[in-house]
Amino acid sequence: MNYLITGGAGFLGRHLANKLVALGHNVRVIDDLSAGEKDSLDHRVLFTRGDVRDQPKLWTLLHDIDVVYHLAAKVSLPQSVLYPREYNDVNVGGTVAVMEAMRALGTPRIVLASSGTIYGDQKRQPVDEDVPPDLRTPYAVSKLASEHYIFTLGRHYGIQSVALRIFNAFGPGQALPPAYPPVVPQFLNRILQGGSVVVFGSGQQTRDYVYVEDVVDALIIAGERDDIDGEVINIGSGVETSVNDLIALIEQVTARKAHVLYNDDQSGGVQRLVADIEKAERLLGYRPRWTLEDGLTETIHQDPRFRTLMPNPISITTRS
Ligand SMILES: NC(=O)c1ccc[n+]([C@@H]2O[C@H](COP(=O)([O-])OP(=O)(O)OC[C@H]3O[C@@H](n4cnc5c(N)ncnc54)[C@H](O)[C@@H]3O)[C@@H](O)[C@H]2O)c1
Numbered sequence: 001m002n003y004l005i006t007g008g009a010g011f012l013g014r015h016l017a018n019k020l021v022a023l024g025h026n027v028r029v030i031d032d033l034s035a036g037e038k039d040s041l042d043h044r045v046l047f048t049r050g051d052v053r054d055q056p057k058l059w060t061l062l063h064d065i066d067v068v069y070h071l072a073a074k075v076s077l078p079q080s081v082l083y084p085r086e087y088n089d090v091n092v093g094g095t096v097a098v099m100e101a102m103r104a105l106g107t108p109r110i111v112l113a114s115s116g117t118i119y120g121d122q123k124r125q126p127v128d129e130d131v132p133p134d135l136r137t138p139y140a141v142s143k144l145a146s147e148h149y150i151f152t153l154g155r156h157y158g159i160q161s162v163a164l165r166i167f168n169a170f171g172p173g174q175a176l177p178p179a180y181p182p183v184v185p186q187f188l189n190r191i192l193q194g195g196s197v198v199v200f201g202s203g204q205q206t207r208d209y210v211y212v213e214d215v216v217d218a219l220i221i222a223g224e225r226d227d228i229d230g231e232v233i234n235i236g237s238g239v240e241t242s243v244n245d246l247i248a249l250i251e252q253v254t255a256r257k258a259h260v261l262y263n264d265d266q267s268g269g270v271q272r273l274v275a276d277i278e279k280a281e282r283l284l285g286y287r288p289r290w291t292l293e294d295g296l297t298e299t300i301h302q303d304p305r306f307r308t309l310m311p312n313p314i315s316i317t318t319r320s
Pocket of ligand 1: 006051
């Protein structure tokens with residue numbers, strides 16, 4: 001099969017691209033490298049640097065492509081509040097541009113990386129796909145708008161369209177930008193360096209942390225299936241973990257004690273968020289294989305930024 005991954009030099013995109021080529025597929029990537037890095041892409045991946053809204057580039061890259069994975073996006077929730085126009089331009093405009101180019105080339109299928117953050121604050125947990133979204137940030141708006149665009153245009157253009165609502169993915173190679181770093185690599189880094197961890201709110205807020213390999217498996221299956229057109233599907237671990245429990249687990253796998261500072265002035269976001277993954281299991285046969293503890297251990301083992309900070313690297317046991 002021939003795949004195009006937009007945003008394929010990013011955290012999820014690199015894992016997906018490398019797995020697909022390892023399975024013997026042809027993979028092309030377009031990424032503007034605004035947040036990605038291409039060095040850890042397998043040499044068999046055909047990389048093109050470019051903006052996902054660049055139609056002529058997309059026309060060239062889409063030639064003979066069976067499935068597009070649309071991952072290119074700006075991904076920070078708080079940053080999207082500061083720069084909503086940019087988030088709209090890249091995330092929504094990028095999705096529309098990809099659909100238009102797919103129409104021009106007759107590309108048959110798209111899988112969109114959407115997000116569990118569109119559920120916002122919900123009383124009933126875990127959240128299933130039928131719950132009305134509660135949009136809290138421009139990022140969430142851009143993801144829901146992207147879903148509507150792939151389904152609406154997909155019907156007009158005859159493009160099979162699927163949206164995976166991914167929850168809090170983590171794993172080796174996740175970027176650690178100075179502003180708004182994702183929580184797992186941020187805490188790993190801080191705790192391993194002996195620094196303080198700042199928790200917004202009480203630390204009782206919960207999230208669904210899903211290991212990158214489980215997300216990649218779900219993306220691959222979703223790209224192979226021709227009977228899930230028009231579906232939105234949650235991809236998470238199905239396990240609810242508080243920020244305090246995450247810190248305790250990191251202390252356990254790193255054998256370090258965390259120094260935790262609580263900042264009550266700033267909100268820790270929604271109080272609870274965990275995925276109902278029954279639909280993913282039913283439609284994709286999806287079953288997460290990684291526990292949070294195994295995923296954290298593997299992240300430390302695989303990622304040199306963390307491995308080199310471990311006091312005794314030999315003591316890390318990996319999952320067989
Ligand atoms: N990681 C998660 O927990 C998570 C959860 C839900 C959804 N998602 C979605 O999955 C996708 C990948 O996320 P990620 O965590 O790998 O983030 P990431 O920032 O590592 O990857 C996004 C990639 O898109 C590229 N990009 C940004 N703007 C671009 C543009 N205009 N043209 C071309 N490329 C552009 C970036 O350079 C980056 O490589 C995103 O769409 C994100 O919204 C991720």
